[in-house]
Amino acid sequence: MSTKELWHTYVQSSQINQELLPNHIVESWEYCMNHDVNPFSRQGVEKVSGSALRTQKKTWAYLINIVKDEIRRLNEFFYIKKPLFILTDKNGVVLWRDGHEETRHLANEIRFSEGSIWTEKAVGTNAIGISLRTLQSVTVERFEHFAEASHPFTCSSTPILDGNNQVVACLNVSTMEELVESGYTLFALKMIAKNVQQRMAEVQLAEQKEAFLEALNLPFEQSILVGLDGKVLSVSDDVKELLVGSEGKTITELATFNKNRYTKHNLYQQEELIGFCYQLETKKLEPSFISFGITSQNERYQVFLNQLSQAAKSDLPIHIYGETGSGKEVSAKTIHFNSCRQSGKLVAVNCGALSENLLESELFGYAPGAFTGAKLSGYKGKIEQADNGTLFLDEIDSMSKRMQVALLRTLEDKKITPIGSDQEISVNFRLVTASNKNLKELVNQGKFREDLFYRLYVVPLKLPPLRKRQEDFEVLVETFCDKKNWHPIWKNKISDLSKEFEWEGNIREFHNFLERLYLYFPTKEPTRDELIELIAIGSIKINRMEETYLDERVEIINALESTNYHLSQTAEKLNMARSTLYRKIDKYQIEIIRR
Incomplete structure (x- = not known):
């Protein structure tokens, strides 16, 4: 009995000879029958809205580009005629497709296109639906499909997992031609999925490490970064020889690890525990100056760094003026760890990211039950958290007049009163502020209090923008490549071209460009136009030098x-x-x- 006859018998009588069909097809037909899927459907019927599709494509743009790159690279492994490649998200929504025109045209006729939902519930037995439900790589041939719409096709699919082994997508190849070597096709799909997972894992690992280092208000020295699962994420360069091969192992598996020799620091991101840092307790000579960020070769930046070094030794308020993304927070961190308050906390607050009421509770804290939604235990404000340490207020220019008065009172009295409390708390902290706007001009315009200006503007420092630091492009590229262990032979091309642009978002914008470049061109050398396109997509306004x-x-x-x-x-x-x-x-x- 042919597969077509088996299908006709089943859809009419629900009777099936299980020995004549693969197990995954039998299981899927039964699944479709139980979920009332129409076997005589000639088209896909479910589709997401255009705006939802655009959002999904934007969210997964990096995944789409990795898949396209891998298909081009491994194309010779596909022993298949007139192929159509399809990528869906984990919910079966088609995000991207490309391939032979004839196959694409037939797919259009059954609405097998971008935005369509291609699960078993939506269109019956199909390779995408089975792969997403079972997390297995499968091939479904012609009349093995449950709905008539898919009968002209033979399809192979494999799930795509991320670095945490969670399904994020499905890759499919479909054809109207007879599939001679389905094993080779599945092998090629699984190779692509494996490579995509590896590249996604690298990106996730880099992002996680970056989040840990941002949360670590200490120099990353003689330290081990550990995730919530107890696995080692990274070790600092100065202990790599001692802890060779430790990444990926649990902290307790390390032969040289003795918890009594380490101080454990909790790492938080927006008050949520994200991991730990174990720092080796050893007595060592402290360097005369600790600098975060890159080792700049630029004279103008060296002048700034020298001024910063001198200012850090005092306990005077410092104001840093610098464009967006130029490194104001890194500068504040450098000030803190070269000051007499380095043993205390560095507490950072972005004033521009919070409304007036949120900023007030964030800075001053609140008593238990002070307002609706307040924590029952109350909240210790950032100013109190910075006691005996450094308080860094970024985007100070965005602070409302009422909050400026409250901050001024704190600086004058050295005391705070949490919201909902009548108890004053004495505080002692070093204040560092930053802005990408000229505070003098804001005072003259009546937008910033003059009395507060004189409290903050004791030691003003001007941070040079990246476009004024041409020598640093090579250093930034080299530092990025070292972190990623990625050293393309064409990396000089990156810094040479980068010097031609303004980089209004400064180091942050440039770093984002490097991340996109590493993601989309891990091995292949991009053309000049491709590099310019990668710069342009991350810029609000692209200007040439x-x-x-x-x-x-x-x-x-x-x-x-x-x-x-x-x-x-x-x-x-x-x-x-x-x-x-x-x-x-x-x-x-x-x-x-x-x-």
Whole structure:
């Protein structure tokens, strides 16, 4: 009896000879019958909305690109004619498809297209639905499909898992032609799924490590980062020889681990415990200056770092002015760990991310039951948490006038009163603030209190933007490549091209670009246009450095003329090192005229 005859018998009488069909097909037919799937359906009927599809495609854009890249790379392994490749999410929604025009046209006729839902409940027995339900790689041939719509097709599918072995998607290849070597097809699909999982795991691991390091208010030295599952995520460079091969093992499995020699620190992200840091207790000589971030080669940044180093030794309030993404939080961390308060906590608050009421409770805390939704145990505010340490207030310019008054009172009295409490609490902290706006201008515009300005603006520091630190592109690329253990032979091409752009989002924007580049081009060398496209998709406004060339040249000429071409005075006026001025005079071919 043919498969077609078996199908006709089953849909009419629910009778089936289980010995004549694969087990997964028998099981799926019964599943479809129990869920009242229409076997005579000629089209897919369920589809997500256009906006939902766009959201999903945006969410999984990196996965789609990895899959496309892997299909191109392993295409020779597919012994299949007129293939159509389909990628769905874990709910069976088609996110992407591409392949032979004839197969694609027939798929359109049955609504097997982007946005369609291709589960067993929606369209009957099919390879995608079975793979997502059973997490197995399967092939479903022609009349093995439960609904008539899919009878012209032979389909093979495999589930795609992430780094935590959770199903996130399904990869399918369909054809109208006879499948000669279904084993080879499944093998190729499983190879792609394995490679995709590995690349996703690398991204997840990097993101997790980054979150841990951000939560760690200590230098990452002689330390082990451990997840909630007890597995080692990363070890600092200075103990790697001692803990070779420790990543992935549980902390208790390490032969050299003795809990009595380590101090355990809990790591929190928005008050949620995300992991732990075990820090080896050893007496060692402390370096004279601890610097976070990259080792900059830029003269202007070195001037800034020297000023920061001197300011850190005092206990004076410091205000950092710098563009978005230029490294203000890293600078605050550097200040804290080079100050006399380094043994205390560094507590950071982004004032721009919170409403006035939320910021008030976040800074000052509240008593038990102070308001609806308050924790029964109350909440210790960030100011109190920073007692004997450093309080870092980012985007201080966004603070409302009422909150500015409250902060001013705290700085004057060295006391706070939690919301809903009548008890004053004495506090002693070092204040570091930051903004990407000019506080002086805000005071003149009446948008920032003058009395608070004088409390904050004791030691102002100006953080140079990335476009003024051309020498650092190579360092940033090299540091990123070292972290990822990724060293493409074409990496010089990255820094060379990057110098042509403004990077208004600074280091954060540049780092995001590098992440996309690593994700989409792990081995293949991108073209210049592909690199520019990767830069553009992450930029609000993409500007070439050439656009500022004339402006800077004119600025230097004007400064030279105003000082009668006195180079030292000109360099001071432009706030740049004299050697940098010489280099720019040469670069812009400016003629020196003495009157």
